Amino acid sequence: MINRVVLVGRLTRDPEMRYTQSGIAVTRFTLACDRPFTGQDGKREADFIDCVVWRKQAENVAQYLKKGSMAGVDGRLQISSYEGQDGQRRYRAEVVADSVRFLEPRGASTQRDTAPAGDVFGGGESSGSGWGAAASSTSSQSSNSNKGFEADPFSGGGKIDLSDDDLPF
Structure with missing residues (x-):
């Protein structure tokens, strides 16, 4: 049997972390995931999925993600059930995450609205491990080469010298 869920979306509110009586950390959050189609009114709808x-x-998750952060x-x-205050049986569906990936650098969700169109990472802080391959400059685009980024070879619009042996296909 297979029970696998893969989601990419933005947090609808700040994550809520608690500890069990035995001291194990547990964090709950909700992801808003866009549907791949628009409704009758032409607007894109979203599903809100508890995780x-x-x-x-x-x-x-509690330390690095916040409302608006993109996560995978x-x-x-x-599916769990419980008895509500009115005595009725209630059901709850949630995704129990094996892995949560932070899909943008820390601070990018607050800076994406003010970032220039070409600035994919929004100039947030570099966070080291845990953020995957996505790192960003703390001051300017020129320092990106020190953070694992290389200059865009296509930005000049000039000719690029490649041999057929360099192509993977």
């Missing part, structure tokens, strides 16, 4: 993550990953979640769907 839960445990242990060290829960602490990292890989996990499984879990």
Whole structure:
């Protein structure tokens, strides 16, 4: 049997971290994931999906993500039930995350609206490990070469010298 969920979306609010009685960290958050089509009114709709993550990953999510942050979640769907205050049985669907990927550098979600059109990373801080390959400059585009980025070879619009042996196909 397969129970696998992969999501990419933005957090709808700041993550909420708590600890169990045995001291294990658990963080809950909701991802807004755009649907691949528009509604009858021409607007794109979204699904709001509850997620839960445990242990060290829960602490990292609570520390580094906030409302508006883009994240990727890989996990499984879990349906649980409980009895509400009115005595009715309630059901809850949530994704239990095995892995949460931070898909933009720290600070980028607050700076994306003010960033120039060509600035993909929004000039946020570099965060080191845990942010995958996405790192950003702390001051200017010129320091990107020190952060693992190379200058864009296509930005000058000139001819690029490649031999057929360099192409993978």
